Amino acid sequence: MLDVIIIGAGPAGLSAAFWCDELGLDTLLLEQSEAIGGQLLRVYNRIENYLGLKAQNGQELLQHFSQGVDSADFDLWTSVEIESVDLKSRRISLRSGEQLQAISIILATGVRRRELGVPGEKEFAGSGVLDSATRDRDLVAGRDVCVIGGGDAAAENALLLADVCPTVTLVHRGKRLRARRELVESLQTNHCVTVFTESVLTRIIGNT
Numbered sequence: 001m002l003d004v005i006i007i008g009a010g011p012a013g014l015s016a017a018f019w020c021d022e023l024g025l026d027t028l029l030l031e032q033s034e035a036i037g038g039q040l041l042r043v044y045n046r047i048e049n050y051l052g053l054k055a056q057n058g059q060e061l062l063q064h065f066s067q068g069v070d071s072a073d074f075d076l077w078t079s080v081e082i083e084s085v086d087l088k089s090r091r092i093s094l095r096s097g098e099q100l101q102a103i104s105i106i107l108a109t110g111v112r113r114r115e116l117g118v119p120g121e122k123e124f125a126g127s128g129v130l131d132s133a134t135r136d137r138d139l140v141a142g143r144d145v146c147v148i149g150g151g152d153a154a155a156e157n158a159l160l161l162a163d164v165c166p167t168v169t170l171v172h173r174g175k176r177l178r179a180r181r182e183l184v185e186s187l188q189t190n191h192c193v194t195v196f197t198e199s200v201l202t203r204i205i206g207n208t
Helices: 011-022 038-042 056-065 133-140 152-162 179-189
Strands: 004-008 026-028 048-050 053-055 073-076 082-086 091-093 099-107 145-148 168-171 191-196
Touching: 004 011, 011 026, 038 056, 048 056, 048 179, 053 056, 056 179, 073 099, 133 152, 145 152, 152 179, 152 191, 179 191
Parallel strands: 004 026, 004 099, 026 073, 145 168, 168 191
Antiparallel strands: 048 053, 082 091, 091 099
């Protein structure tokens, strides 16, 4: 029986683990991925709005957050596959068959980037289907590109790509973009960007 089990080793999970450790609680931190950090591992742009810290990207911010993990007393398990979580009995079943129980369970699972779920998406991942204009725009410089989505991330990626690509087509299923007003205004005045609303991507087609 543990005092605390924390599910998710992103910023929230790490913060909780350090606090529990400081309080002298017997704590286990579980992470599905091989590495800690959560969404920080997929943030490639500068981070300037975190209180007290600035970083070139998510990896650099993670270095600050993860200092002291090796010397802390809490246990950290990575590559953990959870079969089920019973919050009433505070019991966690792992795919390996192991059963874990604690006085308290903290869910710090964060968010997961939503997939489109269309044919071709997984087949061309990393080979034409990209998820960061900051990281990958040099790979598509000079080419016509398409961005799917209507929120801040989609608008920011479209504007970044418009600096190096002849045409950027933004496809959004809703009637209006959800992005911040200033981003939408920048899209509307950028001659490289064409926006299709009320449009749904159904398939990604290619060869290599």
